[in-house]
Amino acid sequence: MQVLAEGVEFAYSEKSKVIDGITWTVRSGVTGLVGEKGSGKTTLLSLIVTLKQPQQGRLIVGGYDVGGVPGRRAARRLVGFVPQQYTLAGELTVADTVSYCAWVSGVRRGRCEAAAERALAAVGLDGHGRRRVGSLSADDRRLVGFAAALAHDPEILVLDGPADGLDEDRRAGLGAIVSRLAADRAVILSASDPADVAGMCADVGVLADGRMLFQGTPTGAAELWAERALRGGFGTDAGAGVPVSRAEGSDRAGAERSRGEP
Numbered sequence: 001m002q003v004l005a006e007g008v009e010f011a012y013s014e015k016s017k018v019i020d021g022i023t024w025t026v027r028s029g030v031t032g033l034v035g036e037k038g039s040g041k042t043t044l045l046s047l048i049v050t051l052k053q054p055q056q057g058r059l060i061v062g063g064y065d066v067g068g069v070p071g072r073r074a075a076r077r078l079v080g081f082v083p084q085q086y087t088l089a090g091e092l093t094v095a096d097t098v099s100y101c102a103w104v105s106g107v108r109r110g111r112c113e114a115a116a117e118r119a120l121a122a123v124g125l126d127g128h129g130r131r132r133v134g135s136l137s138a139d140d141r142r143l144v145g146f147a148a149a150l151a152h153d154p155e156i157l158v159l160d161g162p163a164d165g166l167d168e169d170r171r172a173g174l175g176a177i178v179s180r181l182a183a184d185r186a187v188i189l190s191a192s193d194p195a196d197v198a199g200m201c202a203d204v205g206v207l208a209d210g211r212m213l214f215q216g217t218p219t220g221a222a223e224l225w226a227e228r229a230l231r232g233g234f235g236t237d238a239g240a241g242v243p244v245s246r247a248e249g250s251d252r253a254g255a256e257r258s259r260g261e262p
């Protein structure tokens with residue numbers, strides 16, 4: 001189990017909880033986190049990558065309880081994060097960019113260059129190290145972002161909205177890379193529509209109004225999504241959402257496969 005959330009809560013202000021008692025498990029392989037805009041995906045991912053702290057509940061990341069400082073520090077070394085939006089310095093070379101990120105993530109100075117080479121190879125950018133970031137296509141810049149997050153060889157890779165705005169061909173390309181990266185780590189992908197990540201994930205969590213309504217197969221998530229769309233969308237009746245335990249029960253294949261994993 002790579003991430004275990006039990007009753008996790010987080011609020012930006014006293015008025016309302018953005019993460020409202022989430023219980024969720026993430027195992028090795030590719031896991032999707034799907035929810036409408038504003039449902040709390042980025043906030044939940046920020047908790048997992050230790051940029052924010054849970055205010056209630058228990059959150060275990062890579063075996064460490066991130067509720068305390070020592071656990072948070074230890075977990076931080078195990079996670080790589082690609083935010084929804086980020087800027088790379090165009091004048092730096094690709095290799096220096098990734099090497100610097102390796103150093104920031106705790107890789108020893110003498111090993112950063114090799115770490116960068118390994119990370120660039122993992123995303124298919126081997127041979128591009130000497131190019132300036134500013135000379136790359138948007139797709140290749142995106143891959144540099146992935147390599148930067150992989151530079152310290154994290155056990156858990158978190159990609160916030162990696163398929164946003166991609167057409168079908170590019171989504172397929174992303175799926176191939178994600179599946180390669182997930183061979184020896186857990187990958188979490190967020191999306192505002194299950195169709196964006198359906199082909200990439202074995203397991204999907206559906207978030208609405210800060211609550212995990214469902215965890216199971218992509219098919220189960222898509223069915224719930226379609227059903228909700230017919231009823232006028234998520235968020236309007238979150239209290240009547242399918243509880244995680246019931247959703248797993250009705251989506252037995254997904255639940256049993258999940259339980260069977262180490």
Ligand SMILES: Nc1ncnc2c1ncn2[C@@H]1O[C@H](COP(=O)(O)OP(=O)(O)OP(=O)(O)O)[C@@H](O)[C@H]1O
Pocket residue numbers: 012018035036037038039040041042043044084192
């Ligand atoms: N720093 C902040 N301060 C106050 N409220 C915030 C902050 N960041 C996010 N929120 C609010 O928290 C809620 C959840 O935001 P979050 O970004 O986690 O959702 P999301 O599902 O990732 O949305 P999107 O798909 O648009 O990225 C939204 O109502 C948002 O306005």
